Amino acid sequence: MHTNSGSSGKRYGEDVLAGDWRRPRKGAVAEVALEHGLVLESADEGFCGAVVGWDKRTVTLEDRRGRHRVFDLEPAAFLLDGRPVTAVRPAPEQAAGTGPARSASGSIAVRGARSRVARESRIYVEGVHDAELVEKIWGHDLRIEGVVVEYLEGVDRLPAIVADFAPGPGRRLGVLVDHLVPGSKESRIAEEVSSPHVLVTGHPFVDIWQAVKPSVLGFSAWPDVPRGVPWKEGVLRALGSGEEPGEAWRRILGSVRTYADLEPELLGRVEELIDFVTAPLAVQD
DSSP: OOOOHHHHOOOOOOOTTTTOTTSOOTTSSEEEEOOTTOEEEETTTOOEEEEEEEOSSEEEEEOTTSOEEEEESSSOOEEETTEEEEEEOOOHHHHTTSSSOBOTTSSBOOTTOOOOOOOSOEEEESSHHHHHHHHHHHHHHHHHHTOEEEEOSSSTTHHHHHHHHOOBTTBOEEEEETTOOTTSHHHHHHTTOOOTTEEEEEOSOSSGGGGBOHHHHTSSSOOOOOTTSOHHHHHHHHTTOOOOHHHHHHHHHHHOOSGGGBOHHHHHHHHHHHHHHHSOHHHHO
């Protein structure tokens, strides 16, 4: 799995090719406003990927293998469809509603559309908190696509649950797993599932809480919790919070507004699952 590039990834601000033609002066090339899913190529390093997040100074790209790279917006130069461009944050008026309306996931919102009749395909997540976060950010997209999200109440019975679901053509199953890293219990269980109609993927975080950027909640990093200590309880104790986990989660979820409040490792995986379960039958199998 990927390292947490969203909060502590390597920055690429050092200008090792100063004076190179691939670093045009600001204003010498067209500017393109960042948006989720925009495919850019680093002119310096040849890394090509879709935009999965940005902040005041950097942009995060994800390539087709799921690898993330973080680039400084200045003085980095990018290629868009082979043409040099300067990537900039969206203009304030666009964010305020001038131009296409965007859903919380960054997709173009479809105004007035009715929810599509539910597909047979499904997305499963591990628990209630996972389902609530996915609904808050991708709910509009899922209703437009007719995709239902259900939760597993843990990953231990995943192979049996997949067998009961009986996946097949037109009945695909996407599964989002917490802490899917090499050697983990979750990765060993995921390896037991083998079907062209099932995609099991996940993020490296111990709990879905960690997929929320800590800066959104007013602190710099999620605390480390010793082995043997329940993770949520350990986090709340380290943060000096007297809240119960359910109360704390309501406050965390309430602080999340858009996909920009989440770590790229989660964004890329959920988008991948939505694409998988909504792929046209002609290209599924």
